Amino acid sequence: MGIKNVLAIVLLKIAVNRTSPKALRERLREEWQAYLDAFPDGLPKLRAAAGFLWSTFHQENEKIRLFFLINAEVFCSTLLMHAVNKIDFPHVWSAWIILLGIFGTTVLYWEPFATTQNLEYISDEITYLGTSRKLPRGIICSITFFAVLAAMQACAYSHLIVQGLVKHNVHGSPALTIVVVCIVFACAPFGIYVLAKMERCQCRRWLKKLEGLRVSGEEPRYAEIRRILKLIGYAAVCMAGIAQLLTTLF
Amino acid sequence: MGNRKQPRLTLASLKVLRVFLENPRQQLAGVDIQKLSGVATGTLYPIVLRFESAGWLDSKWEDIDPKEVGRPRRRFYWLTADGFARANEAFSHLSSEVPAWA
Numbered sequence: 001m002g003i004k005n006v007l008a009i010v011l012l013k014i015a016v017n018r019t020s021p022k023a024l025r026e027r028l029r030e031e032w033q034a035y036l037d038a039f040p041d042g043l044p045k046l047r048a049a050a051g052f053l054w055s056t057f058h059q060e061n062e063k064i065r066l067f068f069l070i071n072a073e074v075f076c077s078t079l080l081m082h083a084v085n086k087i088d089f090p091h092v093w094s095a096w097i098i099l100l101g102i103f104g105t106t107v108l109y110w111e112p113f114a115t116t117q118n119l120e121y122i123s124d125e126i127t128y129l130g131t132s133r134k135l136p137r138g139i140i141c142s143i144t145f146f147a148v149l150a151a152m153q154a155c156a157y158s159h160l161i162v163q164g165l166v167k168h169n170v171h172g173s174p175a176l177t178i179v180v181v182c183i184v185f186a187c188a189p190f191g192i193y194v195l196a197k198m199e200r201c202q203c204r205r206w207l208k209k210l211e212g213l214r215v216s217g218e219e220p221r222y223a224e225i226r227r228i229l230k231l232i233g234y235a236a237v238c239m240a241g242i243a244q245l246l247t248t249l250f
Numbered sequence: 251m252g253n254r255k256q257p258r259l260t261l262a263s264l265k266v267l268r269v270f271l272e273n274p275r276q277q278l279a280g281v282d283i284q285k286l287s288g289v290a291t292g293t294l295y296p297i298v299l300r301f302e303s304a305g306w307l308d309s310k311w312e313d314i315d316p317k318e319v320g321r322p323r324r325r326f327y328w329l330t331a332d333g334f335a336r337a338n339e340a341f342s343h344l345s346s347e348v349p350a351w352a
Contacts, residue, residue: 024299027325031280034312034322035291038281051291058296116303 004042008049012036015052021120022127067106074099083149090247097243104236111229116218119225123210126228129200130207139196143189150185157181257300259340262289266297267337270307270329277326279312298327306333 016029032052039045078095081087114122129136135143158178206228213221257263265287269278278286284294301307308330312323329337 028295030316030322031325032295034324035280035284037321038279048291051293052295054292055295058292 002042004046008036008045011046011049011053015049015056018053018056020124021117022124023120071099071103094244094247097240097247100236100243101240104233104238104240107229107233107236111226111233114226114229116222119222122225122229123221126203126206126210126225129203131204132200135193135196135200139192143192143196146189146192147186150189154178154182154185157185256336257297257304257306260297262287262293263297263301264340264344265289266294266301267306267340270327270333271337271341274329274334277310277328279324279326281324283327301333302327305330306336308333 012032016025016032019025019028036045036048039048075096078087078092082089082092134140158181161177161181210221210224213224266283266289269283269286273286280294280298283289283298284291287294289297298307302309306329307327309325309327311325314323316323
């Protein structure tokens with residue numbers, strides 16, 4: 001088997017795994033494999049496989065993915081700018097709150113136009129989060145990232161505290177201050193962990209409800225997914241509003 | 251049926267529809283549609299799946315045992331009665347708007 005054929009199989013697998021709803025994957029795996037077999041080995045097969053991958057970018061849920069990608073990009077860039085001391089933390093915090101508000105309003109705006117494919121995609125996500133025993137890879141990565149960042153900052157601050165005490169010849173133990181510093185910096189990764197756990201619990205509840213509605217047909221299930229989307233949208237907007245108010249006050 | 255979202259009719263989707271209108275009794279596999287319409291693979295499948303979810307096309311697996319034949323089953327598509335009517339309507343509308351298309 002040539003390298004082009006191996007590459008074609010790899011592309012086919014990626015394309016199938018990118019397809020949603022998940023229920024369609026089994027069908028497309030076999031169907032696309034049969035389609036590929038109709039092409040001669042080498043470049044034609046590779047071109048057809050690349051076509052499948054391209055076709056997954058035409059799916060409606062790409063818009064949702066793009067939206068999340070932009071949000072993640074803004075989130076990371078503000079964090080990076082804070083890390084290199086280009087902006088201070090209150091501004092980073094404000095940027096995140098605005099991001100949360102935009103997320104909420106976009107969900108509320110998008111919900112009435114969501115197609116059945118979009119709703120199936122949301123249903124797949126709820127099923128994945130509700131049934132998985134482990135936390136999603138993205139969450140584990142962000143917890144690790146924030147934990148490393150927090151450890152580095154806690155070490156740097158502790159070093160500064162000890163240095164300050166020595167410099168000013170202050171007697172006494174800085175242990176309590178260092179513990180407080182460590183706790184403060186551990187808030188971000190711990191907060192993400194708790195939020196991810198809460199999200200999983202909530203998804204389990206939603207999944208139970210959606211599974212119960214499956215017997216009543218597709219329409220009540222889609223109506224429930226739309227209700228969940230509205231709930232997420234309103235919750236995000238309210239949380240952003242409250243956080244913004246607290247930031248302004250304190 | 252009334253709740254189903256109607257598919258967008260682009261040039262590529264019209265090419266796909268024309269293949270089915272020209273072969274109304276035939277059940278076509280993806281590769282046949284691609285060869286007859288000239289639409290690229292990457293564009294073809296989203297169109298076919300959209301038409302299917304809108305109820306214009308129907309599909310079924312090839313009636314073989316993959317283990318026996320040693321190859322995966324193909325999926326065949328054909329126009330439904332509703333799809334046939336809607337496709338004809340779309341083409342007649344297009345012909346009246348753009349005479350060169352007729």
